[in-house]
Amino acid sequence: MKNESSYIGIFDSGIGGLTVARSVFRLMPNENIIYFGDTAHLPYGTKSDKQIREYAVNDVTFLQNFDIKALVIACNTADSVARETLEEKFHLPIFGVIEPASQRAAKITRNGRIGIMATKATVNSRAYDRMIRKYNPDAQIFSLACPLLVPLVENGRYQKDDPVVKLVLSEYLEELKKEDVDTIVLGCTHYPLLEEAVRSLVPELSVISSSEAAARSLKAGLEAEGLLKETSGSIRRYYVSDDAEHFRENALIFVGDQLGGEVEQVTV
Numbered sequence: 001m002k003n004e005s006s007y008i009g010i011f012d013s014g015i016g017g018l019t020v021a022r023s024v025f026r027l028m029p030n031e032n033i034i035y036f037g038d039t040a041h042l043p044y045g046t047k048s049d050k051q052i053r054e055y056a057v058n059d060v061t062f063l064q065n066f067d068i069k070a071l072v073i074a075c076n077t078a079d080s081v082a083r084e085t086l087e088e089k090f091h092l093p094i095f096g097v098i099e100p101a102s103q104r105a106a107k108i109t110r111n112g113r114i115g116i117m118a119t120k121a122t123v124n125s126r127a128y129d130r131m132i133r134k135y136n137p138d139a140q141i142f143s144l145a146c147p148l149l150v151p152l153v154e155n156g157r158y159q160k161d162d163p164v165v166k167l168v169l170s171e172y173l174e175e176l177k178k179e180d181v182d183t184i185v186l187g188c189t190h191y192p193l194l195e196e197a198v199r200s201l202v203p204e205l206s207v208i209s210s211s212e213a214a215a216r217s218l219k220a221g222l223e224a225e226g227l228l229k230e231t232s233g234s235i236r237r238y239y240v241s242d243d244a245e246h247f248r249e250n251a252l253i254f255v256g257d258q259l260g261g262e263v264e265q266v267t268v
């Protein structure tokens, strides 16, 4: 049921989900947003599946303190490992990141060879392999865990001319280039912050942001369910489980004025 004062709840382990939120702001500027970044438990991608599920359940339990009309798992790791658990436990329209990005990759690859950059947990879950093959059964998928990227982004290091960023990304991208992929999926919501850097290192490849694809599919889903907000003006609220100031500073560099709301630390 539509309620003009209800929120879209978005969560991630940290700042990565803001790449989805930023696309949501652009595509649906009137929507009210509650964002939760579980920064006390970051990174998720190196944790066990059991631990990731527990964190994801806590994140959504927190978001349920608000009037949430839809939930966005703005975290590939949680979407790959905890999606079923969340669907069983919470009765809300749930949107993720893996399916929209997979659908797009399956469609745009020309040689059928797709590289996935993601966290260790996402790679181990093989969620992208399954989902891409659903849309393109002949596709060959090459997944690479890139554990150094989340700490870089969380520390504000994602500019394309940063020598450390270039060095780390080059090493990862070399691995995927060896497999002759023509398409790369940034399969962690932190990685779209590095999109410019990636594009400048591999201009010949198609680069898909799981965040942008997710926001588009969220819009289509809300439209189909009659859940899009119609009145103008939006409320944006941000919560984190650790240092709010660190998050705010990093978030401001990334989204600037669009942040449009305070960041508060909470215990979940």
Ligand code: DGL
Pocket (backbone or CB within 6 Å): 012, 013, 014, 016, 017, 042, 043, 044, 045, 046, 074, 075, 076, 077, 078, 119, 122, 150, 187, 188, 189, 190
């Ligand atoms: N941004 C998340 C993802 O999309 C999680 C990264 C992490 O905490 O390891 O996978």
